[in-house]
Amino acid sequence: MSELKNRIKSLSKSLGIDMIGFAGTNRFCNAPDGRHPRDVLPGCKTVIVFGIRLLDGVTQANFRAFEDGRNDLKSIYATYGYTMVPNFEAAYACYAIARFIENNSSGIATPCSTGPMTNGFQISIRHAAVAAGLGEFGYLGIVITPEFGPRIRFGAILTTSEIEADPMYAGPRLCKPKQCGICAKVCPTGAVGMPGEKEMRRVEIDGKEYEYSAVNFPKCRKALQAMTKSLGGKEDYLTESDPGAEDILEAERRMPTDGKGLQHIPTWNCGRCQTYCPVGNWGEKFKKTGLSKGAATVFINEKL
């Protein structure tokens, strides 16, 4: 392993990063226009992706909300699991690693912005995480890792330094949607859709093919932003059961923006799919410990 790679890995440990991987830009040849690493950093040779796991004590706040009706505890997830701290932590870590590369090599390093606190994204961090060997796509459309399932946040750094790539994940399939389908069963709006009934997205990275559900984002946002009373909102800001992007924007305009803390439009009101995905020792961490009564307690769709 090159000295630079070794030192970046040591730095990542000191920053509290749980996983880190390296990918060559050849793994991004199918990226859409404008989203290839070299479209962001001309001359980019390596994409570094790291993951910071969510605390189990933060995930369990979601169980209290979904299973015990403690919606007030969703603010713990909002702060420490979703929009706030993990994204700032990832942003600071991206910056620290990029600074380290520029200060210790002749390479240029560009930290990518992270998470929903940002107003745009540069490359697809999900695809980069798979390319860097951190996990595979789960049916729910986000990356699942063997150790932490989907309960992890990622950050990425682009650099012109050429650093040896890690192998992509080649362990046993983590997600078998037809046998599992929990993310679809717990989804309150049908945004994920039942396996076999849903349009799929397909992607090829370095010769490996992946597919995941084409999640209906307007339906998902309806739940994330609690746009109806049945989803925890104060009013029915949205009446369409199958909203389009314009309907969501219109509902957002109707929603009050005061008293919501730093993030005026809340986006943390759901997360059931990520919370109940069984990958990442879910049973040991949450069922056996009594922190959750199990995904079946919140099944909405029982078609499987």
Ligand code: SF4
């Ligand atoms: S966050 Fe909620 S609404 Fe969105 S896909 Fe997951 S379970 Fe469905």
Ligand code: SF4
């Ligand atoms: S909940 Fe099940 S089907 Fe959904 S992503 Fe996780 S393992 Fe796959």
